[in-house]
Amino acid sequence: MLLWRQFAMEWRLYSRDRVAMFWTFAFPVILLVGFGTIFRDGGGPRLSVVRVQSPAPSPADAALDQALADLQLKVLTLPKAEAEARWSKGETAAQLEPSEGSGYRLRLNSYLMAQAGATAGLVNQAWLVAQARLSGAPEPGRIPVQVESPGHKRSTNYASFLLPGLLGLNLVSMGLFSVGMVNVSYREKGKFRRLAVTPLPKWVFLLGQVLHRLTVTVIQAAILILVGRLAFGIQNQGSFLDLLVIMTLGTGCFMAFGFALSGFAETSEGYAAISNLVFFPLMLLSGVYFTLDAAPAWLQHAVAVMPLAPFLRALRAVFNDGGSLAGHGLGLAIVAAWGFAAFLLAVRRFRWA
Amino acid sequence: MVPSALRIRGLRKAFPKVVAVDGVDLDVARGEVFGLLGPNGAGKTTTLEIIEGITRADSGDIEILGLTWAEHGREIRARIGVQLQSTSLFNKITPWEALELYGAYYPKSRSAADLLALVKLEEKADAYHITLSGGQQQRLALALALVNDPELVFLDEPTTGLDPQARRSLWDVVRRMKGEGRTVVLTTHYMDEAEALCDRLAIMDHGQVIATGTPASLIADLAIPSVVELTFEGAAPDPAAFAAKLDQAVERRLDLWEIPTPDPKALLPRLLEAAEAAAVPFQQVHVRRATLEDVFLHRTGRSLRE
Numbered sequence: 001m002l003l004w005r006q007f008a009m010e011w012r013l014y015s016r017d018r019v020a021m022f023w024t025f026a027f028p029v030i031l032l033v034g035f036g037t038i039f040r041d042g043g044g045p046r047l048s049v050v051r052v053q054s055p056a057p058s059p060a061d062a063a064l065d066q067a068l069a070d071l072q073l074k075v076l077t078l079p080k081a082e083a084e085a086r087w088s089k090g091e092t093a094a095q096l097e098p099s100e101g102s103g104y105r106l107r108l109n110s111y112l113m114a115q116a117g118a119t120a121g122l123v124n125q126a127w128l129v130a131q132a133r134l135s136g137a138p139e140p141g142r143i144p145v146q147v148e149s150p151g152h153k154r155s156t157n158y159a160s161f162l163l164p165g166l167l168g169l170n171l172v173s174m175g176l177f178s179v180g181m182v183n184v185s186y187r188e189k190g191k192f193r194r195l196a197v198t199p200l201p202k203w204v205f206l207l208g209q210v211l212h213r214l215t216v217t218v219i220q221a222a223i224l225i226l227v228g229r230l231a232f233g234i235q236n237q238g239s240f241l242d243l244l245v246i247m248t249l250g251t252g253c254f255m256a257f258g259f260a261l262s263g264f265a266e267t268s269e270g271y272a273a274i275s276n277l278v279f280f281p282l283m284l285l286s287g288v289y290f291t292l293d294a295a296p297a298w299l300q301h302a303v304a305v306m307p308l309a310p311f312l313r314a315l316r317a318v319f320n321d322g323g324s325l326a327g328h329g330l331g332l333a334i335v336a337a338w339g340f341a342a343f344l345l346a347v348r349r350f351r352w353a
Numbered sequence: 354m355v356p357s358a359l360r361i362r363g364l365r366k367a368f369p370k371v372v373a374v375d376g377v378d379l380d381v382a383r384g385e386v387f388g389l390l391g392p393n394g395a396g397k398t399t400t401l402e403i404i405e406g407i408t409r410a411d412s413g414d415i416e417i418l419g420l421t422w423a424e425h426g427r428e429i430r431a432r433i434g435v436q437l438q439s440t441s442l443f444n445k446i447t448p449w450e451a452l453e454l455y456g457a458y459y460p461k462s463r464s465a466a467d468l469l470a471l472v473k474l475e476e477k478a479d480a481y482h483i484t485l486s487g488g489q490q491q492r493l494a495l496a497l498a499l500v501n502d503p504e505l506v507f508l509d510e511p512t513t514g515l516d517p518q519a520r521r522s523l524w525d526v527v528r529r530m531k532g533e534g535r536t537v538v539l540t541t542h543y544m545d546e547a548e549a550l551c552d553r554l555a556i557m558d559h560g561q562v563i564a565t566g567t568p569a570s571l572i573a574d575l576a577i578p579s580v581v582e583l584t585f586e587g588a589a590p591d592p593a594a595f596a597a598k599l600d601q602a603v604e605r606r607l608d609l610w611e612i613p614t615p616d617p618k619a620l621l622p623r624l625l626e627a628a629e630a631a632a633v634p635f636q637q638v639h640v641r642r643a644t645l646e647d648v649f650l651h652r653t654g655r656s657l658r659e
Contacts, residue, residue: 005457009450016445016481189441194497197405197435199427200458353407 002200006208014212024178025220028166029227036159036232047119048074052083052097060103063134067126073119094119114294159232163224164315165288168250168308170220172282175254176275178213180262184271187262192352202352210255217251237322245325246318249332250311253339257307260342263349282308307338356419358383358505358536359404364413366399373399374410375560381538381553383504386531388551389540390645396560397540398438401509404538405435418505431460434503434535438510440494444483448474448493451482452500459501468496472526488519495526506530508539512546524550544645556649563652571648577613578643581620583628583635584609590633599627610635613643 014020049068054061068075078086086092087107093115099105106123108116125142132139186192195205228234236243261278265271285292285299286308292300303309310331317323325332359381366374374396381387389397402408404415406422406429415422417429442451449465456462469475472492477485485493491511498506508527512520527550530537541547547554548568556564556571564571572578583589585608592603592610601620604611614620617640628635 002457005454009446009454012450013443013445190437190439191441191443193407193437194435194440194442196407197430197433197437198455198458198501199430199460 003204003208003211006204007211010208010212011215014216020178024170024174024216025223028170028220028224032159032163032166032224032227033231035162036157036228039158047115047122048076048093049119049123050083050086050092050095051075051077052080052095053077054098060130060134063130064104064127067129067133068123070129071122071126073122073126094123096123157232159228160234160320161316162289163228163234164319165312166224167221167247168286168312168315169283169288170224171217171247171250171254171311172257172279172308174213174217174251175256175258176261176279178216178258179209179255180258180275181268181271182209183259183262184265185268187351187353188267190353196352213255214251217247221247236319238318238324242318242325243315246311246315246332249335249339250315253307253311253335253342256339256342256346259346259350263346263351282306285309287312305334307335310334355383356416357381358385358418359387359538360414360416361404362414364400364403364415365411366403366408367411372560374403377413377557377560377562379555379562379565381536383536384531384534385552386527386537386539386550388547388554389538389557390542390544390547390551390554390649391540391557392542392649395557397542397557398509399560400557401507401538401540405433405507406430431501432504434498434501434506436494436498436506436508436511438513440490440497442482442493445481447479447481448485448496449478451493452496455497456500461502462500463502468499471499471529472496473522488515488522491515491519491523492526495523499530503535505536505538508537510540510542512541512543520546544649547645554645556645556652558649558653564648568645571645572643575613575643575648575651577615577647577651579614579617580641580643580647581612581614581617581624582609582639582641583612583624583633584637584639585634586636595627595631595633598631599624613647 051065051068065075065077080097083092083095083097087095087109090109090111093109093112095107097105097107104127106120108120125140128140131137183192195202225234225236257278261274262271265274283289285295285303286306287303288308292303295303310328314325314328314331314335317328318325357380359379361377361379364374364377364379365372377396377400379387379400389400391397399408403410403413404417406426418432420429420432422429446454448469452465452468456465465478466475469478472495474489474492474496477489482490482493491514495508495511498508511527512523515523524546527537527539539550551568553567554565554571555562564574566574587608589605589608589610592605595610596603599612601612601614601624604613612620612624621638621640625638
């Protein structure tokens with residue numbers, strides 16, 4: 001009864017905080033719709049190459065243009081001056097220009113090597129094709145490529161990769177900010193002290209808070225999944241029960257993180273620094289927005305034993321590929337172990353005043 | 354026998370840099386308004402927070418309504434009311450909601466409507482806490498301290514930072530608490546507040562109780578019921594020579610001399626004559642009753658406001 005009252009009051013006060021509501025419910029949707037739309041074609045943006053116009057176009061130029069188009073490369077043909085201006089602004093990943101010796105030269109932007117490297121491969125293929133066509137030789141054969149998600153269930157787009165990442169990100173920010181930050185500020189401003197002089201058992205207050213955050217998470221997830229389905233046709237490929245199990249485990253783990261970290265900061269400012277130290281590496285390195293396939297092995301190993309990466313892997317396996325949790329025992333155990341360790345730390349460090 | 358409201362023996366609390374409470378004994382009877390008077394940093398708030406169960410003492414015994422924290426924590430919390438020095442609530446909770454919510458934490462509670470009427474906040478019942486003025490927030494904090502119909506109420510500097518009118522209206526609420534038979538323990542660094550509200554006082558300084566008694570007895574104990582003041586325009590001159598001539602202690606404050614005396618009637622003619630003879634450039638003469646400020650000054654050699 002008292003717990004229900006506490007829970008209901010949390011919701012009532014929360015519903016008056018429009019800014020918090022916006023960040024919690026609308027922001028992930030905006031991210032999903034925004035990035036999902038920008039990268040709709042899947043995989044990432046289409047590769048493009050800037051082509052510097054030849055002073056006198058030759059048959060070779062025409063054949064190369066044709067071959068580039070056949071290989072689905074986006075070609076932007078510009079006069080030399082304009083191409084140079086664009087290059088120096090850093091917007092060009094790869095620039096193909098006429099050259100004295102072999103006929104062409106390809107310049108790659110060292111800042112954009114992921115795109116530029118792939119583009120270079122395609123440009124060279126296109127040149128082989130163009131040369132074969134010019135000389136009447138048989139065209140070099142190409143190995144067919146198929147794009148699909150790791151579980152082979154279906155070919156998916158970037159939005160369906162991103163959606164589980166955002167679900168995970170929501171849990172992390174819920175734990176670190178809505179639980180950890182909020183409790184530090186309660187302690188700092190003396191809200192806990194005022195509660196401490198009443199007979200209200202402290203667990204009722206904390207459980208009321210945790211239950212409120214849990215329901216927020218569920219609603220948030222439901223909204224994201226619904227928007228994903230309506231806007232991008234993303235469907236949960238696995239069982240909702242498995243999804244619930246993973247989400248509950250993740251929520252528990254990251255809320256425990258919030259409680260544990262809140263024991264290490266005296267002030268909100270101090271907490272902001274500590275939580276960012278945890279939040280940004282987790283967010284950037286754990287595969288919320290992109291995968292770490294190209295990162296050094298030691299970093300990949302390190303990230304694999306952090307809680308967010310195995311959590312996301314299991315979540316994507318279920319949500320995107322319809323897998324079961326059976327193969328993710330180790331990953332889920334890592335998440336649970338982090339959650340348990342954080343919980344123990346929280347119990348040791350958590351202070352009311 | 355009904356146990357006393359509060360009985361404290363040998364209370365001590367040291368922080369890393371300072372001994373905040375250094376061997377405090379207190380006895381508060383049922384139904385009285387008891388004041389802890391002292392300058393900032395005297396240890397009043399720490400003493401109160403130990404009694405309220407927020408801070409743990411290093412040593413000492415506390416009995417609250419005959420109960421101890423070790424054995425009866427929940428019962429004590431249910432029977433005392435607390436106003437902290439600053440009461441922090443949720444920004445967007447209304448007084449009505451706060452009183453209802455906190456009332457639900459207790460086995461018995463008073464109605465929000467009654468409490469709002471008591472502290473004259475009916476009109477702000479549905480305003481967000483953050484929109485209330487300092488005085489209104491303080492009155493709400495007072496109402497919250499009464500939400501469980503407590504036998505013993507602790508108020509930590511209830512009027513600090515309020516304008517004179519808001520202070521008077523808070524004093525009325527405290528008097529009404531006493532009228533309802535509650536015991537009130539409050540801290541203050543305003544001597545006028547202590548004189549106006551308290552049946553008995555403990556004067557604290559550097560973590561120790563330096564005097565206890567009724568305001569009247571504390572002043573009477575000074576044996577100098579009156580003080581003659583000579584005020585000057587601008588800074589007061591050095592009174593040493595004059596004091597020697599008058600054969601009477603003269604203390605210099607910013608712009609006045611204070612001459613404590615048990616018998617102003619006898620002193621005044623002598624004083625005026627001597628001042629005339631020495632051509633002391635004073636502006637006015639006041640004779641006033643000694644106050645708690647003088648008691649504090651006499652005991653510590655320092656002013657309450659320093």
